[in-house]
């Protein structure tokens with residue numbers, strides 16, 4: 001099955017709210033567990049979260065690694081507003097987590113010595129995936145840990161529909177539809193391997209479970 005693009009930014013108010021309210025407890029816990037299994041329990045300093053959406057992954061990193069400062073970037077004003085509301089609810093995280101509205105690759109990303117650059121579910125949104133790898137290359141310095149987690153494209157639309165039934169059965173229709181289109185827009189492992197090769201990035205890519213992939217390594 002060929003990749004079918006979906007809109008790059010999640011700009012809609014209703015769409016952003018449905019995404020922010022969705023139950024991502026299990027998949028997002030797995031993202032953190034995978035990071036910990038690759039990089040261990042020690043992480044401090046500045047961490048960049050690309051395509052942070054409403055901030056759930058950003059906040060999970062901040063909670064898991066208490067000596068980090070997190071910066072989340074997203075091109076959707078609705079998503080950034082939701083992310084800022086979330087951090088306001090947790091006194092312990094205020095001052096350690098901030099969000100910037102900006103579209104990759106043009107976003108104004110502070111030139112900090114990033115200890116880690118992380119991202120979940122951004123890659124499949126990008127019409128030109130190379131902008132993610134250009135951004136990683138531009139923002140990373142020697143020793144930056146890179147961790148990009150995403151959906152993996154299933155072999156057929158039928159399989160994508162099965163995943164929607166299996167993993168989003170009780171979710172609102174807008175979320176189910178987004179999930180379906182995200183699966184069709186996602187990359188296969190081999191395609192990501194080619195992107196990394198073209199970008200000259202020496203990172204590992206491998207499948208995770210039935211519908212995800214992860215890219216990781218140290219610059």
Ligand SMILES: C[S@@+](CC[C@H](N)C(=O)[O-])C[C@H]1O[C@@H](n2cnc3c(N)ncnc32)[C@H](O)[C@@H]1O
Nearest residue numbers: 008009010051052053074075076103104120121
């Ligand atoms: C599926 S959401 C993932 C949000 C979050 N990382 C998570 O795991 O919950 C993808 C996000 O990427 C953002 N996005 C897509 N293309 C982008 C770009 N070029 N620059 C910045 N953000 C982008 C969208 O607006 C959306 O909020």
